[in-house]
Amino acid sequence: MSSSYDGLWGIGELAERAGVSVKTVRFYSDGGLLPEASRSAGGHRRYGPDSLERLRMIRSLRALDLPVPAVRRILDEEETAGRPGGALEDALAGQLRTLGNQLAALRWREAALRAVQECPAAERASRLRLIGAVTAPPTTAPLARFWRGWLPPRMPARSVTAFLEAAVPQPPEDPEPVHVLAFARLCALVSRPCDAQERSRTQPHTHKAAGARASAVLYAGLAEAYDLAAAEMRQARGPRPGEALEAFVDAYARTRGTADTPGFRRVLARRLAADPRIDRYWELTAELVSPPAGRPEPTPGSAHDWLLAALRDQVGAVPSA
Template sequence: MFASDDDLCTIGELAVRAGVSVKTVRFYSDSGLLPEASRSVGGHRRYAPEAVHRLGMIRSLRGLGLSLPTVRGVLDEEEGEGPDGARAGGALEDAVAGRLRALGSEMTALRWREAALRLVQECPPSERPARLRLVGAVTLPPSTASLARFWRSWLPPRMPARSVAAFLEAAIPHPPDAPGPVQVLAFARLHALVTRPCGADGSSPCQPRAHRGAGGRASAVLYAGLARAYELAGAQMRRGAVPSPGGALDGFVDAYAGTYGARDSPAFRRVLAGRLAADPRIDRYWELTAQVISAPGGRPEPTPGSAHDWLLGALGVDLGRAGPGRVSAPESEPGRDAPPSPAVGG
């Protein structure tokens, strides 16, 4: 209660009661957050007793970093002025949740900037200009849009959207919220890799022959089968298993055989091994991806690329050869039994 006869107070009295400056009271009044009860004969602002509580709420909400429109929505709901009869406290709950999301993004950006600064600080002075250019080309926190564009141009045309989305989810690494300098450098290099022309001189082909030999739906079937095989191989890799025949390899071969109407046989596997070894490879992409997603100092997490190579190794073991790189298709094998490869893991 105020001491005046009409139980109203001046802007100065309200400022003293609330522990703020007159300038602050005037700002919130002019913003429409703190309505006046009336004006004196001389035109001075007058406030009702509830203005003290409202001003305290405004300061608390603003202290949490909420915007003026958000504060207005919370106050209106508290006074029963919600636009659509929203549940009590709904506006405040939504505002707090939104602010927490925003803070999470801001903190992630700060962690990436800190790691980037350490990356520059810890490298030899002669390398700093190049590191700055490399890291400076990446937004912080990083966007994976450039990686998505790379894969969309790499994938076979006319693949169903659902299949493309599933592949992108597996092929594009999720940047960690709290990276180390090594992970920042790996992501920056990954961005540089996918934004330069394909091939060392920009002219050599990136896409394997499968993209020219299979239609969109056939490619979708192939990639779905490969995804299952990679998942099985990844589980083996996490256990430290060496490449060897088994369910993962059988699924890998079946993905190719089923897509191209061939029969899984020793002859088919020999031809497949030769074709896979000959197709274009993007090893560097998968090496950098593993560095981005793996904890510093820990065992590298499997990627579609490393799983693909594990399966190629298993195929080489199955054929009794030293490895997939030294397996070639016999010239006598018919071309129809030699499906082209998408070289996902290369």
């Protein structure tokens, strides 16, 4: 109940009832979040009893670190609809995303600090430079740029996106020092200055010959084959004929518009064995996506090696060029 004759409270009484300072009430009033009911003859602010609940709601929302504009939208919606709705949902979701990013950055920084702390003193300067080049939380943009420059030009956007999802590893949510090092080394690897000719030399000849549209078909088929091979590898099965190898060869045969014959398989094995390789990229990717002390997680690179070994075993050893 109000202690005044007109049922309204002064700013001090409202502040006392809400357990906040007069300065806080004045701040929210001046910002339009807490409208005053009237002014006294002396020009003092007067508030109705409903202002107490509104002030408590403001304090609760601000305690969640919601920004003032979001609080304003929530209060306006509550006043119109009688209860919080979409504005509150949006604000909470946005705040959760922000906190998620902050937590990810903290976890990454902790692992980075441990990576520097645990290395020999003589290596700390170089390791600091390596890790310091990576943002926290880390971004995979450098890896995506590398592969976009590596892929045939004018490939359909959907095919490029699907390829990047397979080729660009995501750092773990709770990284260990080994993961930080692997990611930093990956970024350093793909960020080395190189001209178009050097980048062209790293692309498999069997892929370049296909062209943009045909390459999209090829990569889609290879993605299926790599998934099948990865399932075999997780079962600790060595390279062997089967569904994965059939999908692998079929991807190349369909792209080239040729029949899958023993002769084609021999030629394919020989050409794939002579193709340029990016082994270091896939080695670091495996370190990044695998548990520190567990079995290495298959990558497109290791799945390709598994499939090529199965093909070579099937057609007979093919000497590398």
